Amino acid sequence: MQAAVWGMYALLKQAADEIDAAPSDSKAAQIRALKVRHLIDGMGTATLQRFARAYGPYPLSMNEETASRCQEVGLYMRQSHAERDLESLGQLTLTEIIES
Numbered sequence: 290m291q292a293a294v295w296g297m298y299a300l301l302k303q304a305a306d307e308i309d310a311a312p313s314d315s316k317a318a319q320i321r322a323l324k325v326r327h328l329i330d331g332m333g334t335a336t337l338q339r340f341a342r343a344y345g346p347y348p349l350s351m352n353e354e355t356a357s358r359c360q361e362v363g364l365y366m367r368q369s370h371a372e373r374d375l376e377s378l379g380q381l382t383l384t385e386i387i388e389s
Contacts, residue, residue, distance in 0.1 A: 290343070293336045297329055316385070323378040330369045337363060 304325050311317060337359060341349060348355040370377075 290336050290339055293332045293339075297332050300325060300328055300332075316381070320378065320381050320385070323374050323381070326369050326374060327378070330366050330371070333362065333366050 304321055307321060308318065340359070349359060350356065
């Protein structure tokens with residue numbers, strides 16, 4: 290779980306560096322946002338699943354604060370538009386390739 294969290298921080302740091310390097314490139318920003326959202330969703334979902342497997346049902350059923358946080362994180366990650374976002378990413382990437 291620590292490795293996944295480290296990976297998410299590294300991903301966000303890379304995205305921030307790219308934004309700082311080209312703050313007015315809106316197309317790159319849109320593509321980057323879709324990539325980051327997809328990767329964070331996958332890594333976050335894997336972390337929540339691993340947490341449940343590693344600690345069993347107790348913290349999710351008997352610890353109100355932990356259960357609430359896990360539920361809130363899961364709900365937050367569902368704000369991703371999943372396959373719809375991936376379709377948009379594919380279309381934007383294809384457009385970028387064609388324009389190059």
